[in-house]
Amino acid sequence: AQSVSQHNHHVILSEAASLELGCNYSYGGTVNLFWYVQYPGQHLQLLLKYFSGDPLVKGIKGFEAEFIKSKFSFNLRKPSVQWSDTAEYFCAVNNKAAGNKLTFGGGTRVLVKP
Protein backbone atom coordinates (compact mmCIF):
# COMPACT_ATOMS: atom_id res chain seq x y z
CA ALA A 1 0.00 0.00 0.00
CA GLN A 2 1.23 3.46 -0.75
CA SER A 3 1.84 5.98 1.99
CA VAL A 4 2.76 9.64 2.21
CA SER A 5 4.79 11.26 4.98
CA GLN A 6 4.99 14.92 5.80
CA HIS A 7 7.75 15.42 8.29
CA ASN A 8 6.75 18.76 9.75
CA HIS A 9 3.44 18.94 11.54
CA HIS A 10 3.70 22.61 12.46
CA VAL A 11 5.83 25.38 11.02
CA ILE A 12 5.97 28.96 12.28
CA LEU A 13 7.63 31.62 10.15
CA SER A 14 7.86 35.35 9.86
CA GLU A 15 6.78 37.15 6.72
CA ALA A 16 9.42 37.17 3.96
CA ALA A 17 11.03 33.99 5.29
CA SER A 18 11.50 31.07 2.95
CA LEU A 19 9.36 27.97 3.29
CA GLU A 20 10.14 24.37 2.50
CA LEU A 21 7.81 21.52 3.38
CA GLY A 22 8.97 17.96 3.04
CA CYS A 23 6.96 15.15 1.48
CA ASN A 24 8.05 11.57 0.94
CA TYR A 25 5.98 8.78 -0.52
CA SER A 26 6.27 5.06 -0.83
CA TYR A 27 5.01 3.57 -4.04
CA GLY A 28 6.94 1.69 -6.66
CA GLY A 29 4.90 2.55 -9.71
CA THR A 30 4.31 5.65 -11.77
CA VAL A 31 2.91 8.40 -9.62
CA ASN A 32 1.10 11.64 -9.93
CA LEU A 33 1.90 14.02 -7.09
CA PHE A 34 -0.06 16.91 -5.70
CA TRP A 35 0.13 19.64 -3.12
CA TYR A 36 -3.16 20.96 -1.80
CA VAL A 37 -3.71 23.93 0.50
CA GLN A 38 -6.53 24.44 2.97
CA TYR A 39 -7.01 27.97 4.25
CA PRO A 40 -8.77 28.31 7.61
CA GLY A 41 -12.39 27.26 7.31
CA GLN A 42 -12.15 26.46 3.64
CA HIS A 43 -11.95 23.38 1.45
CA LEU A 44 -8.88 21.98 -0.25
CA GLN A 45 -7.50 23.82 -3.24
CA LEU A 46 -4.87 22.55 -5.64
CA LEU A 47 -1.52 24.36 -5.38
CA LEU A 48 0.37 22.38 -7.96
CA LYS A 49 0.74 18.95 -9.50
CA TYR A 50 3.33 16.75 -11.13
CA PHE A 51 2.39 14.22 -13.78
CA SER A 52 5.49 13.93 -15.94
CA GLY A 53 8.23 15.97 -17.60
CA ASP A 54 10.15 18.73 -15.85
CA PRO A 55 10.54 17.67 -12.22
CA LEU A 56 10.41 21.27 -11.06
CA VAL A 57 6.81 22.39 -11.17
CA LYS A 58 5.42 25.81 -10.51
CA GLY A 59 2.04 26.37 -8.97
CA ILE A 60 -0.17 29.21 -7.92
CA LYS A 61 0.75 31.98 -5.47
CA GLY A 62 4.50 31.61 -6.03
CA PHE A 63 4.78 28.02 -4.85
CA GLU A 64 6.94 25.42 -6.54
CA ALA A 65 7.83 21.81 -5.88
CA GLU A 66 10.58 19.48 -7.00
CA PHE A 67 10.04 15.82 -7.75
CA ILE A 68 13.13 13.76 -6.96
CA LYS A 69 12.37 10.23 -8.06
CA SER A 70 15.46 8.67 -6.47
CA LYS A 71 14.47 10.07 -3.09
CA PHE A 72 10.71 9.48 -3.47
CA SER A 73 10.26 13.11 -2.52
CA PHE A 74 8.11 16.02 -3.64
CA ASN A 75 9.04 18.99 -1.46
CA LEU A 76 7.14 22.25 -1.59
CA ARG A 77 8.92 25.60 -1.54
CA LYS A 78 8.18 29.29 -1.52
CA PRO A 79 11.03 31.83 -1.41
CA SER A 80 9.20 34.51 0.54
CA VAL A 81 5.99 33.81 2.45
CA GLN A 82 3.20 36.21 3.26
CA TRP A 83 0.77 36.31 6.15
CA SER A 84 -1.91 35.08 3.74
CA ASP A 85 0.01 31.80 3.31
CA THR A 86 -1.13 30.75 6.77
CA ALA A 87 -2.89 27.48 6.04
CA GLU A 88 -2.59 23.72 6.21
CA TYR A 89 -0.70 22.05 3.37
CA PHE A 90 -1.25 18.50 2.20
CA CYS A 91 0.90 16.37 -0.04
CA ALA A 92 -0.90 13.60 -1.94
CA VAL A 93 -0.07 10.73 -4.28
CA ASN A 94 -2.43 9.37 -6.89
CA ASN A 95 -2.82 5.67 -7.60
CA LYS A 96 -3.89 5.50 -11.21
CA ALA A 97 -4.10 1.73 -11.07
CA ALA A 98 -6.79 1.78 -8.39
CA GLY A 99 -9.54 4.20 -9.19
CA ASN A 100 -7.36 7.30 -9.13
CA LYS A 101 -7.40 7.20 -5.36
CA LEU A 102 -5.42 9.84 -3.55
CA THR A 103 -3.35 9.05 -0.49
CA PHE A 104 -2.72 12.10 1.67
CA GLY A 105 0.00 12.96 4.08
CA GLY A 106 -0.96 14.08 7.56
CA GLY A 107 -0.67 17.75 6.69
CA THR A 108 1.56 20.60 7.83
CA ARG A 109 0.09 23.61 9.57
CA VAL A 110 1.93 26.76 8.58
CA LEU A 111 1.58 29.94 10.59
CA VAL A 112 3.09 33.08 9.13
CA LYS A 113 3.51 35.85 11.65
CA PRO A 114 3.16 39.40 10.33
Place this chain on the structure above:
Amino acid sequence: NAGVTQTPKFRVLKTGQSMTLLCAQDMNHEYMYWYRQDPGMGLRLIHYSVGEGTTAKGEVPDGYNVSRLKKQNFLLGLESAAPSQTSVYFCASVSGGAGEYEQYFGPGTRLTVT
Protein backbone atom coordinates in the same frame (compact mmCIF):
# COMPACT_ATOMS: atom_id res chain seq x y z
CA ASN B 1 -20.42 25.51 -13.09
CA ALA B 2 -21.02 25.06 -9.40
CA GLY B 3 -18.29 22.41 -9.27
CA VAL B 4 -18.66 20.07 -6.31
CA THR B 5 -21.32 20.88 -3.75
CA GLN B 6 -22.13 19.21 -0.45
CA THR B 7 -25.30 19.19 1.64
CA PRO B 8 -25.57 19.93 4.54
CA LYS B 9 -22.68 22.15 5.65
CA PHE B 10 -23.11 21.40 9.36
CA ARG B 11 -24.95 18.75 11.31
CA VAL B 12 -25.18 17.60 14.90
CA LEU B 13 -26.38 14.06 15.55
CA LYS B 14 -27.01 12.03 18.64
CA THR B 15 -25.40 8.62 18.98
CA GLY B 16 -27.43 6.06 17.09
CA GLN B 17 -29.12 8.48 14.72
CA SER B 18 -28.78 8.12 11.00
CA MET B 19 -28.17 10.63 8.24
CA THR B 20 -27.18 10.97 4.60
CA LEU B 21 -24.67 13.41 3.18
CA LEU B 22 -25.16 14.43 -0.42
CA CYS B 23 -22.40 15.26 -2.85
CA ALA B 24 -23.24 16.62 -6.27
CA GLN B 25 -20.99 17.57 -9.19
CA ASP B 26 -21.93 19.21 -12.46
CA MET B 27 -18.69 18.50 -14.35
CA ASN B 28 -19.74 15.10 -15.74
CA HIS B 29 -16.94 13.45 -13.79
CA GLU B 30 -16.73 9.67 -13.68
CA TYR B 31 -14.97 9.22 -10.35
CA MET B 32 -16.23 10.41 -6.98
CA TYR B 33 -14.82 10.05 -3.48
CA TRP B 34 -15.73 10.55 0.15
CA TYR B 35 -13.01 11.48 2.66
CA ARG B 36 -12.99 12.31 6.31
CA GLN B 37 -10.55 14.81 7.78
CA ASP B 38 -9.33 14.51 11.34
CA PRO B 39 -6.61 16.59 13.01
CA GLY B 40 -3.11 15.33 12.28
CA MET B 41 -4.33 12.53 10.02
CA GLY B 42 -4.82 14.30 6.74
CA LEU B 43 -7.71 13.07 4.63
CA ARG B 44 -8.63 9.40 4.69
CA LEU B 45 -10.67 7.77 1.98
CA ILE B 46 -13.96 6.26 3.12
CA HIS B 47 -15.53 5.02 -0.12
CA TYR B 48 -15.24 5.85 -3.77
CA SER B 49 -16.95 5.25 -7.08
CA VAL B 50 -15.46 4.82 -10.54
CA GLY B 51 -18.76 5.32 -12.31
CA GLU B 52 -22.51 5.38 -12.03
CA GLY B 53 -23.79 2.33 -10.19
CA THR B 54 -20.36 1.37 -8.78
CA THR B 55 -18.89 1.76 -5.31
CA ALA B 56 -15.76 0.51 -3.57
CA LYS B 57 -14.28 0.62 -0.10
CA GLY B 58 -11.52 2.97 0.80
CA GLU B 59 -9.22 3.08 3.79
CA VAL B 60 -11.82 3.61 6.55
CA PRO B 61 -15.19 2.27 5.31
CA ASP B 62 -16.61 0.81 8.53
CA GLY B 63 -19.81 2.46 9.72
CA TYR B 64 -20.53 4.09 6.36
CA ASN B 65 -22.43 3.15 3.24
CA VAL B 66 -22.56 4.86 -0.13
CA SER B 67 -24.61 4.88 -3.28
CA ARG B 68 -24.07 6.28 -6.78
CA LEU B 69 -27.42 5.89 -8.50
CA LYS B 70 -26.84 8.92 -10.68
CA LYS B 71 -23.54 9.95 -12.19
CA GLN B 72 -23.68 13.40 -10.70
CA ASN B 73 -24.53 12.37 -7.13
CA PHE B 74 -22.63 10.38 -4.52
CA LEU B 75 -24.39 9.78 -1.20
CA LEU B 76 -22.68 8.90 2.07
CA GLY B 77 -24.82 7.29 4.75
CA LEU B 78 -24.31 6.78 8.45
CA GLU B 79 -26.79 4.18 9.67
CA SER B 80 -26.04 4.48 13.39
CA ALA B 81 -23.81 7.43 14.18
CA ALA B 82 -21.05 7.11 16.77
CA PRO B 83 -18.94 9.83 18.43
CA SER B 84 -15.90 8.48 16.54
CA GLN B 85 -17.56 9.68 13.36
CA THR B 86 -17.31 13.29 14.46
CA SER B 87 -15.25 14.75 11.64
CA VAL B 88 -15.22 16.98 8.61
CA TYR B 89 -16.33 15.13 5.49
CA PHE B 90 -15.14 16.10 2.04
CA CYS B 91 -16.38 14.89 -1.29
CA ALA B 92 -14.25 15.03 -4.43
CA SER B 93 -14.53 14.13 -8.08
CA VAL B 94 -12.19 13.38 -10.97
CA SER B 95 -12.89 13.50 -14.66
CA GLY B 96 -11.54 10.05 -15.45
CA GLY B 97 -10.47 11.10 -18.90
CA ALA B 98 -7.00 10.40 -20.25
CA GLY B 99 -4.47 12.48 -18.35
CA GLU B 100 -7.12 13.96 -16.07
CA TYR B 101 -6.18 13.11 -12.49
CA GLU B 102 -6.84 16.25 -10.49
CA GLN B 103 -9.44 15.84 -7.76
CA TYR B 104 -11.89 18.69 -7.23
CA PHE B 105 -13.12 19.07 -3.68
CA GLY B 106 -16.39 20.20 -2.20
CA PRO B 107 -16.63 22.69 0.69
CA GLY B 108 -17.03 20.02 3.37
CA THR B 109 -19.62 18.95 5.93
CA ARG B 110 -18.82 19.35 9.61
CA LEU B 111 -20.51 16.55 11.55
CA THR B 112 -20.63 16.32 15.32
CA VAL B 113 -21.97 13.20 17.02
CA THR B 114 -22.78 13.61 20.69
